Each structure stands twice: as structure tokens, then as C-alpha cells.
Amino acid sequence: MARIIGTLSTSHIPAIGNAIAKGLQNEPYWKPFFDSWPPVREWLAREKPDVVVFFYNDHGLNFFLDKMPTFAVGACAEYVSEDEGWGIPTIPSVRGEPKLSWQIINGIVEDGFDPVMCQEMAVDHAITNPLLLMFPDAKWPVTIVPIAINSIQHPLPGPKRCFDLGRAVGKAIEAWPEDKKVLLIGSGGLSHQLDGERAGFINKAFDTECLEAMVSGVEPLTKYSALDVVELAGAQGVELMCWIAARAAMQGEVKELHRTYHIPISNTASAVQLLSHTRAVETAKAA
Amino acid sequence: MARIIGTLSTSHIPAIGNAIAKGLQNEPYWKPFFDSWPPVREWLAREKPDVVVFFYNDHGLNFFLDKMPTFAVGACAEYVSEDEGWGIPTIPSVRGEPKLSWQIINGIVEDGFDPVMCQEMAVDHAITNPLLLMFPDAKWPVTIVPIAINSIQHPLPGPKRCFDLGRAVGKAIEAWPEDKKVLLIGSGGLSHQLDGERAGFINKAFDTECLEAMVSGVEPLTKYSALDVVELAGAQGVELMCWIAARAAMQGEVKELHRTYHIPISNTASAVQLLSHTRAVETAKAA
Amino acid sequence: MAREIEGTTIFEGGQAMKGYQLNKMCFSFNDPENRKAFLADQAAYMDKYKLTKEQREALASGSVLKMIEAGGNAYYLAKLAGILGLGVQDIGAQQTGMTVEAFKQKLLDQARQ
Amino acid sequence: MAREIEGTTIFEGGQAMKGYQLNKMCFSFNDPENRKAFLADQAAYMDKYKLTKEQREALASGSVLKMIEAGGNAYYLAKLAGILGLGVQDIGAQQTGMTVEAFKQKLLDQARQ
Ligand SMILES: [Fe+3]
Ligand SMILES: [Fe+3]
Numbered sequence: 092m093a094r095i096i097g098t099l100s101t102s103h104i105p106a107i108g109n110a111i112a113k114g115l116q117n118e119p120y121w122k123p124f125f126d127s128w129p130p131v132r133e134w135l136a137r138e139k140p141d142v143v144v145f146f147y148n149d150h151g152l153n154f155f156l157d158k159m160p161t162f163a164v165g166a167c168a169e170y171v172s173e174d175e176g177w178g179i180p181t182i183p184s185v186r187g188e189p190k191l192s193w194q195i196i197n198g199i200v201e202d203g204f205d206p207v208m209c210q211e212m213a214v215d216h217a218i219t220n221p222l223l224l225m226f227p228d229a230k231w232p233v234t235i236v237p238i239a240i241n242s243i244q245h246p247l248p249g250p251k252r253c254f255d256l257g258r259a260v261g262k263a264i265e266a267w268p269e270d271k272k273v274l275l276i277g278s279g280g281l282s283h284q285l286d287g288e289r290a291g292f293i294n295k296a297f298d299t300e301c302l303e304a305m306v307s308g309v310e311p312l313t314k315y316s317a318l319d320v321v322e323l324a325g326a327q328g329v330e331l332m333c334w335i336a337a338r339a340a341m342q343g344e345v346k347e348l349h350r351t352y353h354i355p356i357s358n359t360a361s362a363v364q365l366l367s368h369t370r371a372v373e374t375a376k377a378a
Numbered sequence: 379m380a381r382i383i384g385t386l387s388t389s390h391i392p393a394i395g396n397a398i399a400k401g402l403q404n405e406p407y408w409k410p411f412f413d414s415w416p417p418v419r420e421w422l423a424r425e426k427p428d429v430v431v432f433f434y435n436d437h438g439l440n441f442f443l444d445k446m447p448t449f450a451v452g453a454c455a456e457y458v459s460e461d462e463g464w465g466i467p468t469i470p471s472v473r474g475e476p477k478l479s480w481q482i483i484n485g486i487v488e489d490g491f492d493p494v495m496c497q498e499m500a501v502d503h504a505i506t507n508p509l510l511l512m513f514p515d516a517k518w519p520v521t522i523v524p525i526a527i528n529s530i531q532h533p534l535p536g537p538k539r540c541f542d543l544g545r546a547v548g549k550a551i552e553a554w555p556e557d558k559k560v561l562l563i564g565s566g567g568l569s570h571q572l573d574g575e576r577a578g579f580i581n582k583a584f585d586t587e588c589l590e591a592m593v594s595g596v597e598p599l600t601k602y603s604a605l606d607v608v609e610l611a612g613a614q615g616v617e618l619m620c621w622i623a624a625r626a627a628m629q630g631e632v633k634e635l636h637r638t639y640h641i642p643i644s645n646t647a648s649a650v651q652l653l654s655h656t657r658a659v660e661t662a663k664a665a
Numbered sequence: 666m667a668r669e670i671e672g673t674t675i676f677e678g679g680q681a682m683k684g685y686q687l688n689k690m691c692f693s694f695n696d697p698e699n700r701k702a703f704l705a706d707q708a709a710y711m712d713k714y715k716l717t718k719e720q721r722e723a724l725a726s727g728s729v730l731k732m733i734e735a736g737g738n739a740y741y742l743a744k745l746a747g748i749l750g751l752g753v754q755d756i757g758a759q760q761t762g763m764t765v766e767a768f769k770q771k772l773l774d775q776a777r778q
Numbered sequence: 779m780a781r782e783i784e785g786t787t788i789f790e791g792g793q794a795m796k797g798y799q800l801n802k803m804c805f806s807f808n809d810p811e812n813r814k815a816f817l818a819d820q821a822a823y824m825d826k827y828k829l830t831k832e833q834r835e836a837l838a839s840g841s842v843l844k845m846i847e848a849g850g851n852a853y854y855l856a857k858l859a860g861i862l863g864l865g866v867q868d869i870g871a872q873q874t875g876m877t878v879e880a881f882k883q884k885l886l887d888q889a890r891q
Contacts, residue, residue: 106866151853155805156794158445161492166678176807177860193678200533203542205448205492208531210685243853244495245790246487255490286852288843289785290870291881293888322783326852354889357866393753438740442692443681453791463694464747480791497798530740532677573739575730576672577757578768580775609670613739641776644753 093191093267096138097348097368098341099131100277100305100334102361103147103220108179111223127351127363128224134348134365135225140274142188143233144195144264144340146257146333147217147278148242150175153209159244160207162256164199165237166192173213182219188234191267195236198263204256212237217278233274240336242279242329249317253332254309257339264340277337279330281352283359286326293360297323298352301331305364306347309338327359344369380478380554383425384635384655385628386418387564387592387621389648390434390507395466398510414638414650415511421635421652422512427561429475430522431482431551431627433544433620434504434565435529437462440496446531447494449543451486452524453479460500469506475521478554482523485550491543499524504565520561527623529566529616536604540619541596544626551627564624566617568639570646573613580647584610585639588618592651593634596625614646631657676738684736687723690714691741700748729760789851797849800836803827804854813861842873 107124110116116125152175154160166189172181196208218237223229238260241247248256264273281301284292301324304312312335320329349365394411397403403412439462441447453476459468483495505524510516525547528534535543551560568588571579588611591599599622607616636652674680681688690711693699703710711721723731724745732742746756758768787793794801803824806812816823824834836844837858845855859869871881 151801151805151851151857152808154445156798156801156851157496157498158441158447158450159495159497160445160447161487161494163445166682168682174808174810176809176813176857189678189682196678197533200448200535200539203490203539205535205539207448207494208446208681209444210446210681211444243789243851244794245788246484248487248492252487252490252492284786285856285866285869286842286846286873287785287787288873289783290873291884292785293885295888295891318781318783318788321786321788326786355885358870358885360888438688438692438738438744439695443685443688443738453795455795461695461697463696463700463744476791476795483791495794497794530676530738531681532675571673572743572753572756573729573733573760574672574674575760576670577760578771578775579672580772582775582778605668605670605675608673608675613673642772645757645772647775 093264093269093271093273095261095264095341095368096140096272096274098275098277098337098366100337101221101224101363102280102356102359103217103278104356104359104361105177105179105216106357107220108216108223112180123353124351124356124361124363127349130349131363131365132225139272140233141271142191143235143274143276144260145218145221145235145237145276145278146336147237147239147276148330148333149239150215150217151243152215153213154239156244159241160239161241161248162204163207163209163239164192164196165209165212166196167210167212170212170214170218170235170237172219173215175215179216182223183229183231185214185222185231186234188236190269191264192236194267195238195260195263198266199256199259202259202262204259221276221278238336240332242327242332245317247317247329248332250315250320250332250335251313253336254313254339257336260336261340261342275337275340277334279333280324280328281331281360281362282324282328284325284327285358289325291358292325293354294323294325295354295360298360298362301334302350302352302362302364305334305338305366306345309335338366341366341368380551380556380558380560382548382551382628382655383427383559383561385562385564385624385653386651387624388508388511388650389567389643389646390504390565391643391646391648392464392466392503393644394507395503395510399467410640411638411643411648411650414636417636418650418652419512426559427520428558429478430520430561430563431547432505432508432522432524432563432565433623434524434526434563435617435620436526437502437504438530439502440500441526443531446528447526448528448535449491450494450496450526451479451483452496452499453483454497454499457499457501457505457522457524459506462502466503469510470516470518472501472509472518473521475523477556478551479523481554482547482550485553486543486546489546489549491546508563508565525623527619529614529619532604534604534616535619537602537607537619537622538600540623541600541626544623547623548627548629562624562627564621566620567611567615568618568647568649569611569615571612571614572645576612578645579612580641581610581612581615582641582647585647585649588621589637589639589649589651592621592625592653593632596622625653628653628655630655674733680736680738684738686715686717687720687732687735687737688741690716691737691744694744694748704748729756787846793849797851799828799830800833800845800848800850801854803829804850804857807857807861816861842869
């Protein structure tokens with residue numbers, strides 16, 4: 092059976108892609124963020140995940156307002172990195188894991204979710220930046236399954252719905268009969284706002300609450316509505332929903348292996364957090 | 379407040395559009411089906427709905443497998459009838475009711491549904507045939523809100539999920555503060571199968587069960603899974619899900635005003651059923 | 666999705682992946698220009714949509730059952746049938762191995778169940 | 779959706795409808811050819827996307843707040859900002875009425891809350 096080995100959550104700020112392209116990792120502005128990655132990469136080299144399931148938000152590359160999904164699950168053999176319109180370098184295409192995609196789609200529809208099923212999907216910096224941070228040589232040793240959460244057009248799915256989605260996805264992954272190691276990624280945030288008179292808003296206290304909840308369990312965050320999250324984390328801080336879903340997919344005992352929180356990159360409170368899944372629920376029960 | 383005045387359910391078989399275009403309504407083959415419409419039209423002339431909420435399935439015009447929604451709600455100012463590729467005449471565009479669309483979208487997301495929100499939407503014979511049958515002069519006296527239910531790519535949403543969707547949509551309509559009369563339409567079915575060695579399959583007994591349940595309440599149909607419906611109603615008989623959702627949106631007392639069931643049109647068991655919403659739940663309680 | 670339903674192919678993930686290019690080609694037939702281009706040069710049009718060998722052979726054979734086996738979905742294949750001038754009863758007869766008349770009679774008989 | 783959040787426009791149905799053409803134009807900028815076409819003749823490009831008078835005036839003014847008022851969404855407007863060579867801090871400064879330096883300082887200050 093497939094096994095969820097952990098959740099890696101990270102900011103995906105576009106500027107990260109440019110900093111990588113320009114080799115700025117050791118500049119004082121960038122060092123605090125990039126320094127979080129060697130330990131993550133050591134863990135990856137040791138644990139060797141086979142598949143990465145990404146909870147992320149599309150930034151107007153793959154979806155438009157003509158048909159805006161609430162949740163969309165990729166079921167492609169390959170995901171293509173495409174031009175987003177403002178100069179982030181594209182990366183080599185990433186192989187998909189369609190069998191797991193359909194396992195997840197079947198599982199979550201059974202559990203009362205209404206996903207869009209995607210057989211063609213271009214991926215943006217929310218996928219490409221984390222991949223490059225994990226595997227700087229751009230030789231992907233993993234396949235991926237992208238799960239997009241609407242963060243653009245309200246009504247957004249709120250923390251409770253995203254938590255439930257994560258639960259259902261985790262259940263589907265654990266029921267997948269392949270002997271594969273699955274890493275979850277929550278891509279986005281943390282607090283930031285690009286638009287309006289409140290542009291530049293960051294909320295360190297709320298981010299800290301979320302980072303703590305990622306360790307102890309994100310269920311308490313489900314008391315917030317999507318609009319509460321806009322207020323607390325900023326208009327684009329709603330990307331936090333991806334962290335909630337990724338964490339909710341992992342039940343049982345977890346251990347925090349790494350955490351970085353740094354203000355700012357661009358207009359954003361950046362964060363990287365790695366949680367290992369030390370014992371699945373079933374194992375814990377059996378013990 | 380808006381008021382749901384009834385549910386009209388009908389087959390939408392493509393050939394109906396061609397029969398209308400060719401004026402075949404009184405041919406022996408067509409007469410049993412078209413004869414069901416004068417009483418429906420009399421009722422419409424008397425009751426004068428302002429808005430029609432369509433539960434229907436797209437037939438490969440507006441959606442493709444690249445991004446296949448489970449549920450999609452139109453929020454357009456206008457819906458365009460487009461060429462489907464095999465000769466059904468297009469009809470004049472229909473005005474939308476975007477305020478009600480967003481009322482429904484906001485309501486159902488709040489209630490745990492994950493719709494695709496559509497601001498551009500081409501509509502096919504599942505919308506155009508019922509409109510032409512209701513208003514043969516093609517001068518639409520109503521606006522519409524289309525709600526598409528995936529009937530193409532499994533996993534399909536099953537009777538239970540579609541029932542719950544209908545409930546949530548009905549609740550949102552009744553909470554709409556505008557003083558408008560809303561007619562629900564379930565477009566599709568009944569039993570039929572176009573593909574495979576079982577092509578031509580029709581199940582009169584199951585159709586009768588469904589038509590009876592439309593009167594007394596469709597909740598008992600939620601015991602079936604989507605695959606049960608494939609087995610009982612045929613591969614395309616899953617369009618029955620549109621009838622279930624439309625009926626579920628209407629709570630309280632209903633009265634059956636009209637029913638036609640005729641085998642076959644094309645490969646399909648055709649049906650037309652009109653239910654009036656005699657008393658909403660709240661009114662019933664107050665009485 | 667392991668459920669078997671007699672004479673019925675469930676269009677689930679596996680079929681959806683297998684048939685993607687074929688169905689994409691059929692979806693393109695919503696545009697009259699594309700229907701014309703297909704009729705003018707079927708081989709070139711199938712090249713453009715990267716149809717698999719199995720899909721090309723299914724189309725060449727004219728067998729709807731083979732098209733379904735190659736991943737074709739009824740809703741998209743219907744557009745192809747339209748171009749080829751086949752009605753739903755022709756297709757029904759072909760798939761069930763009946764004459765069109767016998768197929769029509771089968772439909773009528775089901776009214777008397 | 780009646781909730782008010784200070785200095786924040788919720789991009790809900792009303793805004794989404796109002797801004798549709800503007801955001802659609804911005805979405806087109808994923809394609810480099812379209813970015814070139816826009817830069818070559820902005821008025822013609824805005825005609826093609828049927829921008830409203832308010833949207834054109836907002837673009838002409840260069841004011842991001844006006845673009846948002848005209849229905850622009852941050853995620854799509856970002857592509858326009860890219861074409862115009864504006865970074866997120868330029869935009870932040872402009873919207874908050876600060877100098878870019880002051881805006882950057884504001885960001886830094888929030889690390890010390
Ligand atoms: Fe982002
Ligand atoms: Fe149909």
C-alpha cells in the first residue's frame with residue numbers, strides 16, 4: 092500500500108524562480124529563505140519519495156474566469172511548465188502519476204467532492220518553484236499529482252472544506268494499492284496582499300498560529316471562514332488553504348523536522364516547513 | 379422573495395430539434411411526444427415564470443475532457459446556442475440571470491459543493507430543445523441559469539450527490555430576495571443507451587419507478603449509485619441525475635399536472651412531466 | 666470501477682486516458698471548418714490529433730464497438746457519426762449485430778414490457 | 779458577501795462580471811505574441827477585448843487602484859504589471875501612497891511585530 096511520508100509546505104513567490112535563475116541564493120536578501128532548503132534536500136535524498144501530491148493554486152495560467160473550478164485534479168501523463176507572462180523561466184516537464192490521480196478522483200467523488208478532472212494542465216510557479224527548490228538540477232526523481240484550489244474568485248472554498256478535501260485525498264492515497272512513498276506539498280502563502288490600499292499587509296501572529304497548527308493539527312483553523320482568512324492573512328494569504336489541505340491529508344503522528352519563517356520576500360511572509368509522518372493512524376492503533 | 383413554482387422535466391433528444399425544424403410535430407412517430415406540450419404551454423402562459431433554472435448535461439459542446447467539471451453553474455449575461463457538429467439548428471441566444479447565478483454559487487459553496495463558475499458558456503440541445511418546446515416562437519420570455527451535471531466521464535456524481543445539490547440550489551433560490559417566479563427544469567433521459575452491445579437498452583419499469591418518485595419525492599432514488607443508474611437506465615440514462623436534482627430543489631407539497639411516457643424517440647424512452655409546487659415548506663408549516 | 670455491466674463500457678479514467686486524442690478530435694468537430702478539413706483529408710486530420718494506431722484502425726473499420734474499445738466516448742463519437750451520416754439507429758443496429766429494422770423493432774418491443 | 783475588509787476588494791461575482799473583459803485581456807498575456815501585440819498598439823488591443831470606458835481610463839491613468847475598481851483581479855493584473863515593468867513593491871507603493879522605500883520599510887517593520 093502507498094504510504095504518506097510527510098508534508099512539505101512552502102511559499103512559492105514568483106521572485107524565487109527569478110532568484111534561482113540568476114543564482115542569487117547567497118545574497119543577503121535571499122539567504123534566509125534559501126538556507127532552509129539544504130536540510131529539506133537531505134531529508135528528500137534519504138526518504139526518496141516516489142510521488143508528490145501538490146495542493147496549490149493556479150495563478151491565471153491554466154484556468155480563467157470563463158470556467159473557474161473550485162477544486163481541480165490533474166490526471167495527466169505529463170505536466171508542462173508554461174510562460175506566465177512576466178518572465179519566470181519555465182522548467183522541464185514533469186511526469187504525472189495518472190493512476191494515483193484517478194485513485195484520488197474516484198475517492199473524493201465518492202466522498203462528496205465535485206472536482207474538475209484535468210487531462211491537460213499547464214503548471215505555474217506554484218508547482219515549478221517548489222520542484223526547483225527540492226531538486227535544483229531539474230532532473231525530477233518524482234512524479235506528481237497537482238490538486239488546484241481556487242484562490243482567485245470568491246466564493247473560495249474555506250478552511251473547513253479544504254480540510255475535508257485533504258482528509259479525503261489522504262484516505263484515497265492510503266488506499267492506493269501501489270507500494271509507493273507519497274510526499275504531500277502545500278504550496279502558497281503565508282500572509283500577503285498584493286492589491287488594494289492594504290497592499291503589503293502581513294500578519295506574523297496569524298502565520299505563527301498557522302505554523303503551530305501545522306504541527307499539532309490544522310482542525311482548529313477550520314473555525315475561520317474564507318473571508319476570515321482574507322482578513323487575517325491578506326487577499327492572497329488565502330493560499331494558506333493549500334497548507335491546510337496538505338496537512339489534513341496526513342493523519343496520525345507527525346514530527347516537525349524543519350521550519351523557516353522570514354519576512355519579507357517580495358510582499359510576502361515566506362515560510363518553509365517540513366513535517367514527517369512518523370506513524371500512520373492504523374500503525375498507531377496496532378501498536 | 380423568489381418562489382419556485384414547479385419542476386418541468388423532459389427528454390431533450392437531439393432528434394426533437396430536427397423534428398421541430400422540419401415541422402414534423404404531427405407525424406405519427408412524433409405526435410405522442412409533441413402532444414404533451416400544449417398543456418405545458420398553457421400552464422406556462424398562466425403561471426408566467428420569470429427565470430428558468432436548468433439542471434442539464436453538456437454533450438461535448440462546452441466542456442471537454444481536458445477540464446471536465448462535475449458540476450458547473452453558468453453566471454453569464456447571455457448564453458449562446460452553438461453548432462454541435464451534427465446539424466441541430468441553433469436558436470437565438472438566451473438572456474441569463476447572473477444575480478441568481480451568483481446567489482446559487484454562493485449558496486452551494488457555503489453548503490459544501492465545489493462548482494465550476496462559468497462566465498462564458500455555450501448551450502446545447504439539452505437547453506435549446508426544452509426552450510423551443512416551451513416557447514415555440516423562440517421569443518424567450520424568461521431568463522435562465524444553467525447548471526451542468528457531468529454525465530460523460532466517470533466517476534459521475536451519483537443520485538445522492540445530485541439530490542443534495544438540488545436541495546442546496548433550491549435553498550439558495552428561495553433565499554434570493556428578488557420577487558421572481560422560478561421554474562426548475564430537469565433535462566435528460568429517461569432510460570437509453572447509445573453505445574456498446576447493449577445499445578438500445580430501455581427500462582420501462584425503472585423509468586416508471588422514477589416518474590412515480592418525481593411525484594412522491596426522489597429521496598428513495600438516492601439508494602442507487604451512479605453505476606447502478608448506468609445498469610438500470612443505460613449508459614446515457616444517467617441523465618436522470620438532472621431530474622433528481624431538479625426535483626430535490628423543490629421541498630414541500632407538489633402536484634403532478636402532466637405526464638407523458640413514450641417509447642421510443644430515437645433510442646430513448648422519452649418523457650415529459652410537469653409538477654407544480656403547490657406549497658413551499660415554510661407555508662405548509664405556517665398553515 | 667471494477668463493476669461489470671453487460672454490453673457496456675464504463676468511460677472512467679482508464680478509457681478517458683486511452684481515448685483522449687480520439688475524443689479530442691471528435692470535440693473539434695463542433696467547428697464546421699474542422700468537419701470540412703476532416704472530410705477533405707482524414708489521414709492528415711488524424712495525424713494532427715495524434716490518433717493511435719488502434720484508433721485509426723477502428724475508424725478505418727467503421728466499427729463503433731472498436732472505436733469504443735479504443736477509448737471513444739459516446740457523446741464525442743456522436744459528432745463523428747454525424748459527419749459520416751449515421752443515425753443513432755444505424756449505430757445501434759451495427760453494435761448489436763442486428764438489421765436496422767430489427768433494431769427498431771427491439772426498441773418498440775420495450776414499450777410493451 | 780456584504781463583509782467589509784479594510785483596504786481590500788473582494789473579487790466576488792459582481793467584480794468578476796465587471797472585470798471580465800479586462801481580466802480576459804490580461805489572461806491573454808500568457809502568450810508572448812499577445813504581449814507584443816498589446817505593446818505595439820494598446821488601443822487596438824483593448825478594442826479587441828472590448829474593454830469598458832472605465833477599464834481603459836484606469837489603464838491610461840496607470841492607477842492600480844482604479845484597475846481594481848474596474849474589476850481587475852490581482853492574479854491577472856500581475857501579468858499586465860509584468861509587461862509594464864512594475865514589480866510588486868512598485869505596485870504596493872503606488873496603492874498605499876508611499877514611496878517604494880517607505881513601502882519596503884513597512885514590510886520589514888512587520889517582521890518585528
Ligand atoms: Fe501565489
Ligand atoms: Fe442527452
